[in-house]
Structures are given as C-alpha cells and as structure tokens.
Amino acid sequence: MSNTEMKLVVVGAGGRMGQTLIRIIRETDGAVLHAAIERPGSPFIGRDAGELAGLGPIGVEITDDPLAAFLHAEGVIDFTAPAASVNFAGLAAQARIVHVVGTTGCSTADEEKLEAAARHARIVKSGNMSLGVNLLGVLVEQAARALDPSDWDIEVLEMHHKHKVDAPSGTALLLGEAAARGRGIDLATHSVRVRDGHTGPREAGSIGFATLRGGSVVGEHTVILAGEGELVTLSHSAGDRSIFARGAVKAALWARDKKPGFYSMLDVLGLNSN
Numbered sequence: 001m002s003n004t005e006m007k008l009v010v011v012g013a014g015g016r017m018g019q020t021l022i023r024i025i026r027e028t029d030g031a032v033l034h035a036a037i038e039r040p041g042s043p044f045i046g047r048d049a050g051e052l053a054g055l056g057p058i059g060v061e062i063t064d065d066p067l068a069a070f071l072h073a074e075g076v077i078d079f080t081a082p083a084a085s086v087n088f089a090g091l092a093a094q095a096r097i098v099h100v101v102g103t104t105g106c107s108t109a110d111e112e113k114l115e116a117a118a119r120h121a122r123i124v125k126s127g128n129m130s131l132g133v134n135l136l137g138v139l140v141e142q143a144a145r146a147l148d149p150s151d152w153d154i155e156v157l158e159m160h161h162k163h164k165v166d167a168p169s170g171t172a173l174l175l176g177e178a179a180a181r182g183r184g185i186d187l188a189t190h191s192v193r194v195r196d197g198h199t200g201p202r203e204a205g206s207i208g209f210a211t212l213r214g215g216s217v218v219g220e221h222t223v224i225l226a227g228e229g230e231l232v233t234l235s236h237s238a239g240d241r242s243i244f245a246r247g248a249v250k251a252a253l254w255a256r257d258k259k260p261g262f263y264s265m266l267d268v269l270g271l272n273s274n
C-alpha cells in the first residue's frame with residue numbers, strides 16, 4: 001500500500017456526479033484531484049474545478065485532454081456516457097491506471113469493450129456505487145433464492161430525476177441480476193422491461209421492471225416480491241449523490257494495489273460471495 005495520496009482524474013467534471021466527486025475527493029484522506037476533464041467544446045473548459053463544484057479555487061483547471069491528464073495520474077473516475085466510458089477505458093488501459101466506471105446504459109457491445117480493456121487495466125464498474133444498494137442486492141439475492149418462483153413474482157420499481165437518459169436504471173438492472181442469481185436464471189431471457197397494451201397474464205418466473213421519471217429525485221429503488229396474499233418489499237432511497245461519489249473514491253483507493261481485472265462494488269465492499 002502506497003503512503004502517498006492517490007492522484008485521481010475526474011472525467012465529466014461539469015456533470016452532476018463530476019461536481020460531487022470533486023467535493024468528495026477534496027474531503028477524502030489519501031486521495032487528491034490531479035485533473036478534471038470535460039468534452040471538447042464544453043463551456044466548462046478553462047474553469048477552476050473547485051470553483052465549479054462550489055469549493056472555491058483549487059488550482060485545477062478543467063481541460064479536454066484526457067491523454068495528458070492520465071499520463072501522471074493513478075486513477076480516473078468516470079460518470080459520463082457509454083461511448084465516452086469505452087473511450088476512456090482504452091486510454092486508462094494504455095496509461096495502466098485504475099478506471100472506476102459509474103456510467104449506466106451501456107450496451108452489451110460496450111460491456112465487452114470494457115471487459116477487454118480490463119485485461120490491462122483495473123476496472124471497477126457498478127450500476128450503483130453506494131454501500132446501501134450493494135447490501136440491498138445481497139438481500140434480494142437471498143430472498144429470491146428462498147422463495148419459490150412459481151408462487152412469488154419479482155418486480156423492480158425505480159424512480160429518478162427528469163434528466164436521466166437511460167432506463168431501466170443501472171441499479172434496477174443490478175437488483176434484477178441479483179434476483180436472477182438467487183433463482184439461478186439468466187436475467188436477459190427472463191426480464192420484462194416494459195408493459196403496454198394487452199399484455200396477457202404475467203409469465204411465472206419472469207422479473208419485471210417499471211420506470212418512473214420526474215423532478216429532482218436522486219434515486220429510489222424497490223424490489224417487490226409478490227406472493228398470494230402477501231408482499232415483501234426491499235427498498236433503497238438515495239438522499240444525495242455523495243453516497244455514489246464516496247463509493248467511487250473508495251473503489252479507486254481499493255483498486256490501487258490490485259491486479260488488472262474487471263471488478264464490482266461487491267468486491268470493493270467485501271460482499272462478493274461468488
């Protein structure tokens with residue numbers, strides 16, 4: 001374990017998570033903001049990252065040059081967009097630095113590219129970086145394992161702010177995967193992601209998703225286990241974005257001395273039983 005502060009780059013520095021990360025890195029022992037990146041043409045280029053995040057000037061100017069930023073850094077924290085994260089994964093692998101990916105909405109092809117980059121890099125990726133949601137995933141897996149799928153239906157409900165662009169949320173999919181693991185099934189072939197019109201009765205053993213969007217909701221998730229005459233509900237409510245940012249910085253520090261590989265927050269938090 002190194003005694004020096006881990007030099008971190010925040011990409012998507014002007015975004016909701018980017019600004020939160022700049023604040024959380026500032027208050028975390030063992031981590032320091034090395035650089036802050038935005039896309040070329042962004043109005044944030046040239047601004048002081050601390051000033052943008054409400055901390056006052058910290059002497060780190062936002063640039064659009066990730067290659068230069070990664071060169072002398074040890075990790076990059078990335079809550080951006082799927083195409084951007086795939087691109088950053090290639091650059092992070094070249095620079096042999098830790099890449100923490102919070103971006104959601106990645107396609108199967110994107111995931112494959114990230115996994116390929118993890119042959120040379122340490123990538124930690126999760127649809128939700130908070131301790132609470134990852135613990136919830138463990139509980140959902142246990143509940144799904146315990147309850148007979150012919151008697152119990154599983155539905156995942158989520159609500160987010162009106163700016164969110166992907167659905168179902170990364171967290172809803174993480175919880176669906178946990179339920180599928182508990183049941184020993186493949187989520188992709190057992191999920192019902194939308195319902196509309198004359199759907200017919202619910203197919204036994206499927207895992208359903210429902211998506212709500214509105215206002216400034218940070219992130220609400222509920223897994224409903226519905227039996228005959230009874231409901232079990234397991235929920236998580238995010239009060240503010242600092243829970244995700246703290247988890248992401250913890251993941252970067254955890255991965256600092258790990259071998260190249262594709263890790264999840266369950267690995268970081270010691271909750272991985274697989």
Ligand SMILES: NC(=O)C1=CN([C@@H]2O[C@H](COP(=O)(O)OP(=O)(O)OC[C@H]3O[C@@H](n4cnc5c(N)ncnc54)[C@H](OP(=O)(O)O)[C@@H]3O)[C@@H](O)[C@H]2O)C=CC1
Binds near residue numbers: 037103104
């Ligand atoms: N895993 C987790 O725990 C969490 C995941 N998320 C996920 O993180 C992602 C970002 O969320 P949020 O912060 O709310 O979104 P925002 O839109 O507020 O922020 C994304 C930022 O990334 C920037 N960006 C996009 N492409 C590039 C690029 N190529 N280079 C540099 N910067 C780029 C955007 O710039 P521009 O606006 O110009 O496009 C924007 O500033 C989403 O996928 C979200 O679902 C969010 C919270 C928690």
Ligand SMILES: O=C(O)C1=N[C@H](C(=O)O)C[C@H](O)C1
Binds near residue numbers: 128172
């Ligand atoms: O876009 C968001 O805001 C969030 N995205 C993540 C997701 O898709 O689950 C995590 C969190 O719920 C906030």
